[in-house]
Amino acid sequence: MNPERSSLFLEVCHNNEAVILPLHSSIALFLLSYTECKWFQVYLVSDQPGSIEALAGCLPNSLAVSEVTRAEAPALVAACRLPAVLEPNRRFCRAGLAVVLRHIIQTTCCLEPERKDVSRWTKLCELDISSAVEDHLRNPTEKRLHPPAALLQLEHRLAEPVKVHNDDKLRRHKLQQQKNSDRNSQTPETQLKDPSLKNEYGLEMSAALAKLSLDEVSPVAATRERSDVRKVKTTELPELEHVFAEGLYFTLTDVVLLPCVHQYLISLQNHAPHILLQLPLLLRWYQRVQEVPGVRRATEDCGIVLFCPQVPQLSSTRADAPQYPQSKQESPAPPQEHFVGGPRPTLTKLQEHGIEAIFSPHPCPTWTLDWEILPAAVNPTEEVMKCQRAEKKIREPDDEFLRRATSGTDAQDLMIVPPGKHDSIRDNIL
Numbered sequence: 001m002n003p004e005r006s007s008l009f010l011e012v013c014h015n016n017e018a019v020i021l022p023l024h025s026s027i028a029l030f031l032l033s034y035t036e037c038k039w040f041q042v043y044l045v046s047d048q049p050g051s052i053e054a055l056a057g058c059l060p061n062s063l064a065v066s067e068v069t070r071a072e073a074p075a076l077v078a079a080c081r082l083p084a085v086l087e088p089n090r091r092f093c094r095a096g097l098a099v100v101l102r103h104i105i106q107t108t109c110c111l112e113p114e115r116k117d118v119s120r121w122t123k124l125c126e127l128d129i130s131s132a133v134e135d136h137l138r139n140p141t142e143k144r145l146h147p148p149a150a151l152l153q154l155e156h157r158l159a160e161p162v163k164v165h166n167d168d169k170l171r172r173h174k175l176q177q178q179k180n181s182d183r184n185s186q187t188p189e190t191q192l193k194d195p196s197l198k199n200e201y202g203l204e205m206s207a208a209l210a211k212l213s214l215d216e217v218s219p220v221a222a223t224r225e226r227s228d229v230r231k232v233k234t235t236e237l238p239e240l241e242h243v244f245a246e247g248l249y250f251t252l253t254d255v256v257l258l259p260c261v262h263q264y265l266i267s268l269q270n271h272a273p274h275i276l277l278q279l280p281l282l283l284r285w286y287q288r289v290q291e292v293p294g295v296r297r298a299t300e301d302c303g304i305v306l307f308c309p310q311v312p313q314l315s316s317t318r319a320d321a322p323q324y325p326q327s328k329q330e331s332p333a334p335p336q337e338h339f340v341g342g343p344r345p346t347l348t349k350l351q352e353h354g355i356e357a358i359f360s361p362h363p364c365p366t367w368t369l370d371w372e373i374l375p376a377a378v379n380p381t382e383e384v385m386k387c388q389r390a391e392k393k394i395r396e397p398d399d400e401f402l403r404r405a406t407s408g409t410d411a412q413d414l415m416i417v418p419p420g421k422h423d424s425i426r427d428n429i430l
Helices: 023-035 097-111 122-138 149-159 167-183 188-193 202-212 252-271 273-278 280-289 295-301 346-352 387-406 422-429
Strands: 006-011 013-015 018-020 040-046 065-069 084-086 093-095
Touching: 006 023, 023 040, 023 097, 023 122, 023 252, 023 295, 084 097, 093 097, 097 252, 122 149, 122 252, 149 280, 252 273, 252 280, 252 295, 273 280
Parallel strands: 006 040, 040 065
Antiparallel strands: 006 084, 013 018, 084 093
């Protein structure tokens, strides 16, 4: 063992003469390949030799994989349920699928700080879905076949509206796209004028792919909604739809689910294709995950052949197939109400609660601090931020400083102001 690298131990099973890579081992290998993490020395633990040769098509070529028997495995690892990670000092061991996957993510984040782990589905990913798929694969031709409860839970989850931080802008932009789609006949000439109408996945997929690319511009960053869209109340905006398992963004949950769902869909396609009619959202998720940069490379590296499931005709739908309500975005647009306010119906909301806003002119519209001479840590323009947003964040402390400076002061007071602002402060006070 390499004394400077952690060791990852993965289980290999034998069924008669066949060598089988369990789902939890396949998930760990897929995550290593997707994150391009080479910090771990990978060991396949089995009772018989020859596992590496038998699984040559399922092992990523980018990883250094060795083989050990259960008797040769370190005592600390042998006492744990695989997968397990043994620290280089051989005194600390992490065991369990979720623990190991998070450790891989955290290790990758140390090497690649821009990558993040935001998954919260520990039990569902570590136990429920993988166990349900493995149980199904043992009896794929069972007569009374129904989707496992864990897969139905995921299907229902994918039908729920997505809640993300500051989703008001995305929902308004989605409403504007829907209005544009209704107004236009979707002719080729129209699509050339408005590229956003060509996106078959809609706003949600655009936002998701933009999040995955550091160089991508957000689909709502450069455009402002029309006035009729800005007048619509937040409660009447169309809901955002799931792109990935946890919402709009690709997370560790999707990495964990892909090998499981892939094996399950292959089995359904071969033995019970009518069950696919009960999982429309899961099928759509499976197709969207394939569009994520790096997924196809990682799956090919692990010997996972992605495919497009063939769903039977709707006429053959079974009576017990669950029906899901239509999305709110398909409902007709709500009637427009009288609107008073600016880019958001803020003033209308205040008036509804009996609050009347009073406007006053800005006391010093041309005065501002010289932010270039201040430390970068306090500069609002640091990190990635739109210019308009940065200007607003700069104006806030400028206004507060000016308010404090001009209230309760007279000509005899001594004031210390930033260099270059003496004349401006003096003029505003006097």
